[in-house]
Structures are given as C-alpha cells and as structure tokens.
Amino acid sequence: MLPPYTVFKADNLWSTWMxxxxxxxxxxxxxxGWFDKNIxxxxxxxxxxxYAKKLNGPLILIGDNLDSHVSLRVITECREKNINFIPLPPNNTHLTQPLDVSVFRPLKEARxxxxxxxxxxxxxxxxRDIFIHDEENSRAN
Structure with missing residues (x-):
C-alpha cells in the first residue's frame, strides 16, 4: 500500500500538521485544497x-481525467519506467471511482x-495540528 498524500487548503504548510x-x-x-498539476x-x-521501482513487470497508473493529471513530464517518466498511464473517461466518477463512495465518504463522515x-x-x-483521539471519541464511532 502506498503512503497517503494529503493536501491542505491553506496558504502555508506548517510542520505541526505533519x-x-x-x-x-x-x-x-x-x-x-484541490490537487493541481504541481501537486x-x-x-x-x-x-x-x-514505489514502482521496487516492482517487476509492466504497471498501470489510472488517472481521473482532470486537467491537473495531464502532464507531459509524468507521462514521459511513466513510459520510461514501464508504467502505462490510463486516464478514465470524463463524467464517470460515480462508476469508475468506487473508493470515493465506499471508503472516502464514510471516512469523511467519521471525521x-x-x-x-x-x-x-x-x-x-x-x-489542524490537533489529532482527535481519546477514549470518548473512539467509542463515538
């Protein structure tokens, strides 16, 4: 499993958030707070x-067809590393991104x-730098 990549909606990134x-x-x-091309x-x-360097054989990286995911630099590097970059068809998020529905929505609701x-x-x-975790809050789930 890949480590998470978190994007905050903010002007500055404070070390205490990490x-x-x-x-x-x-x-x-x-x-x-959204991904842009640089992110x-x-x-x-x-x-x-x-992570891909540790694996053998061809790999697939699936993008969700956002403008920010159209990067010649990324596509070129993926091609050189034997990673096939595949953009999903537009306007199909509800069909092609089940993690949004099955994982991220319940996670956001719990948060x-x-x-x-x-x-x-x-x-x-x-x-933002306060992590909420104590006995009372844990039982609230």
Whole structure:
C-alpha cells in the first residue's frame, strides 16, 4: 500500500500538521485544497515512481481525467519506467471511482462526527495540528 498524500487548503504548510503522520506520508497545500498539476507531479515523483521501482513487470497508473493529471513530464517518466498511464473517461466518477463512495465518504463522515464531538467538548475551533483521539471519541464511532 502506498503512503497517503494529503493536501491542505491553506496558504502555508506548517510542520505541526505533519507530526505523527503515517510513515512515508507526504503533505502539501494549495489555496483551494484541490490537487493541481504541481501537486500531482509531486505525488507521482515522490511516492508512485519510487514505489514502482521496487516492482517487476509492466504497471498501470489510472488517472481521473482532470486537467491537473495531464502532464507531459509524468507521462514521459511513466513510459520510461514501464508504467502505462490510463486516464478514465470524463463524467464517470460515480462508476469508475468506487473508493470515493465506499471508503472516502464514510471516512469523511467519521471525521466530521469526531470534529463535532470535539467542538462540543472543548467549545471552540479545532486547530489542524490537533489529532482527535481519546477514549470518548473512539467509542463515538
């Protein structure tokens, strides 16, 4: 399994946001919180290509047809590393990205629930560098 790549919606990336993260995880930020071409290239070159080097045979990298995933630099490097870059057809996310529905939606709902409990308990905004994990919150799931 590849380590996660987290993109924050922020002007700056603070080291405290990255403390105690999963081994090998990468963090970045954009004003919108969305992947852009630079973020996509960084993920490919810092996580995907190094991982692919450890594997034998042809590989497939599936992209979701965003403009930010159309990078000549990435496509060229993938071709050189025997990685076939395949963009998904446009407007088919609901069919072609089941992780969005089966994994990420429940994960986001659980996170929102924990943040709500934390805000009620501590009466205020939650800073990004606070990891919510205690006995009470764990049982709330």
């Amino acid at each position: 403390d105690h993260g999963p081994e090998g995880a990468r963090y970045n930020r954009t004003k919108s 996509f290239e960084d993920e490919v070159f810092s996580i995907i290509i190094p 929102r629930k924990l943040l709500h409990i934390h805000k009620q308990k501590y009466k205020g905004a939650t800073k």
